[in-house]
Each structure stands twice: as structure tokens, then as C-alpha cells.
Amino acid sequence: QREHGFLAELWAVAGVGPEDRVACLDTDPVNLMVSIAKAFDLLGVAEAYCLSAGANFNRTVQTIENLAPTVLVSVPSIIERYMSKAPWTQSDDGRPPFSKVIYIGESMPSTTRRTLENAGVEVFGYYGASETSALGIECSAHEGIHVIQSRNIFELLPNRVDPTLREAVVTTLNQRAQPLLRYRLGDQVKLLPEPCPCGIPDPRLIVLGKPDEFISVLGSKIGYGSLKTSVYRNADEVGPLQVAISRTTIEVLDLILPDTIKRIEKEVLESVVSAEPDLAFLLDSGFLKLSVTFVNPGHFFSDRKFKPIIDHRG
Ligand SMILES: [Zn+2]
Structure with a gap:
């Protein structure tokens, strides 16, 4: 009551x-x-x-x-x-x-x-x-x-x-x-x-x-759930997503996705960029690179504990 x-x-x-x-x-x-x-x-x-x-x-x-x-x-x-x-x-x-x-x-x-x-x-x-x-x-x-x-x-x-x-x-x-x-x-x-x-x-x-619910990149916070929704907006159903972030001369955000959606790669990237204004800004400014890696869907089930976000910047 x-x-x-x-x-x-x-x-x-x-x-x-x-x-x-x-x-x-x-x-x-x-x-x-x-x-x-x-x-x-x-x-x-x-x-x-x-x-x-x-x-x-x-x-x-x-x-x-x-x-x-x-x-x-x-x-x-x-x-x-x-x-x-x-x-x-x-x-x-x-x-x-x-x-x-x-x-x-x-x-x-x-x-x-x-x-x-x-x-x-x-x-x-x-x-x-x-x-x-x-x-x-x-x-x-x-x-x-x-x-x-x-x-x-x-x-x-x-x-x-x-x-x-x-x-x-x-x-x-x-x-x-x-x-x-x-x-x-x-x-x-x-x-x-x-x-x-x-x-x-x-x-x-x-x-x-929670820390595994957002990606912290160059001062911006990008929600993992929101990113996943954008990735699968043009797909028939929502599938897995792993995000790897690394730093070379600039920061690189890699979306790791099952190769079953490879045919809509262009739509995936467009959807992500239009949904995340912060991401679009960082890409435009040249401080961030966005990439997609397609893998066998088995990748997402091979690890006993799946990590949605992998940070290589250490
Ligand atoms: Zn108020």
C-alpha cells in the first residue's frame, strides 16, 4: 500500500x-x-x-x-x-x-x-x-x-x-x-x-x-541497448551484438555481428549513425572510426560468459 x-x-x-x-x-x-x-x-x-x-x-x-x-x-x-x-x-x-x-x-x-x-x-x-x-x-x-x-x-x-x-x-x-x-x-x-x-x-x-549497458567513447556515452535496437532496426528479428572498442591513433568502435545480416550492412551503419547523434558527431570530426565485423553466429554462443562490450583500450 x-x-x-x-x-x-x-x-x-x-x-x-x-x-x-x-x-x-x-x-x-x-x-x-x-x-x-x-x-x-x-x-x-x-x-x-x-x-x-x-x-x-x-x-x-x-x-x-x-x-x-x-x-x-x-x-x-x-x-x-x-x-x-x-x-x-x-x-x-x-x-x-x-x-x-x-x-x-x-x-x-x-x-x-x-x-x-x-x-x-x-x-x-x-x-x-x-x-x-x-x-x-x-x-x-x-x-x-x-x-x-x-x-x-x-x-x-x-x-x-x-x-x-x-x-x-x-x-x-x-x-x-x-x-x-x-x-x-x-x-x-x-x-x-x-x-x-x-x-x-x-x-x-x-x-x-550498468557498466556493460553503455559504451564510453571520447566523453560520450552510447547505450548498448539503444545501439542494438538501431543495428537490428531493418532486420527481421533482433539478434546478438558485441561491441569492441580499441585505440590506435584514433578510437575504433567495431560492431561484431552475425554474418546472417551481412546483406543489410549498409542499412545497419546508416541506422546506427542516424540514431546516435553523439556517434555521428565523433565520426564527422574524425576522432572515431566505426567498423563492422561479421562472424559466424556460433561466436556468440562459444564463450561461457558472453561479454557484450570488449574494451581493448586498457
Ligand atoms: Zn524537475
Whole structure:
């Protein structure tokens, strides 16, 4: 109950109110999806319901059209899948039924976010961890996540390798069943020191994720998940990706991919460059080279512990 109350506070930060009809689409695990919907009820929205994407995704897309929610809550990969089939994405001036998207779990590729924003949708990132449940949410200023301190104490440990980063450590104040004391979430974050224009006093973090979830290159951070989404945008299904980064006279970012998608190499590179403005900038400036190495798909299963990112810069 207390957890639902806290979640309801977070939804209010995202500007969700009594007029809203909220659809929660396949947000794993199921108990999180149910908590999320209950918290919207507690907030007093007009309607909050859960949808399962299920086997027939076209039907799910149609259901969203019919129910016309004002807020869509889901994980980025499901949102992408929905967008690839939604009628409003098929025309330049198409508008979705909802005006807000709250995404949970993974980080959202910047192209997905831009497509939504260009269609008039306000996008909010939710921050939580399975060990701690809710931690914070993005506000209307859309720069970083407010981590709410009435609920948890946050400490930021220095990162020895990259001084611009910190590691988030959390102590729970309200979790009776499984309290955590200075628990290392493993998430690398950046602290935004300025007060937020929205007026919420809680500190703002840019959450980059676990060290194997982003590539740090020449001061830019490129999300592994977002890169993978871009790589496979024109493929039939999402496959494996390994990223190797090395330094010669310049830095070289090598995308290691199964040779089954060799025929779309050009599309892969175009998609990656258009999705990652930071990467495009570094390539243009000549400080970075992007390459693709195609390997036998067996490569991705040969190692007992697959490493998504290999850093040879040591
Ligand atoms: Zn704010």
C-alpha cells in the first residue's frame, strides 16, 4: 500500500491526473505491472488497465487504437514494437491517441524518443530496480531523473576510471521486508548539480545503467541497448551484438555481428549513425572510426560468459 502511494507520487510528477486514461502494456514482471496500475488507481485517474501484448500483436495495436488511452506505460522494446505497427506512425502528420509515454526498465533509444516527441508525445523515464522497486522519475523539465529522498538515501561513489561518472548506492528507508543498507545498484550515473526548473528539490541524475549497458567513447556515452535496437532496426528479428572498442591513433568502435545480416550492412551503419547523434558527431570530426565485423553466429554462443562490450583500450 505504501509502495503504491509512493508510485502514485511519481506518476503525479509526470503530470498524470484525474482526466487520464492509462494503459500499462506488458511491463515485466507481472507484479510490477499490477503495482503500477494500482498506483494509478490510487492517484485517482479516470481509468487504468493492463494489456498483455500476447501472441497477436496486431490485435494489441488495434486495442490501443480502440481504447485511446491518454498515457501509455511500457518498456522501450515493447513501445518500439508497438510503434512499428501503429497506424499513426505510417504518416508524417499521424498522431497517437496518447499524449504521454512513461517507460520502465531499459533505457530508451534516442530515435524512439524523438519519433514520439515529434508526434506530440511527452516522454518520461521511470527509474527503479528489482531490489528496491521505485527510485525516481523524470519530470516535466526532461533532464535527468529525480531520485526521491523521502524514500531512499542516495550516495554517489566516485568512478576511478571515468571521473565524470558516479556509482549509485542506496539505503532504503521504507522497505520493511528487505531493507537495504548502502546497497550498490551497479548503475553508473551523472549528477546534475543545478536546481531543477520544475521546482522539485530532490536531486537529478542521468542514469546510464550498468557498466556493460553503455559504451564510453571520447566523453560520450552510447547505450548498448539503444545501439542494438538501431543495428537490428531493418532486420527481421533482433539478434546478438558485441561491441569492441580499441585505440590506435584514433578510437575504433567495431560492431561484431552475425554474418546472417551481412546483406543489410549498409542499412545497419546508416541506422546506427542516424540514431546516435553523439556517434555521428565523433565520426564527422574524425576522432572515431566505426567498423563492422561479421562472424559466424556460433561466436556468440562459444564463450561461457558472453561479454557484450570488449574494451581493448586498457
Ligand atoms: Zn524537475
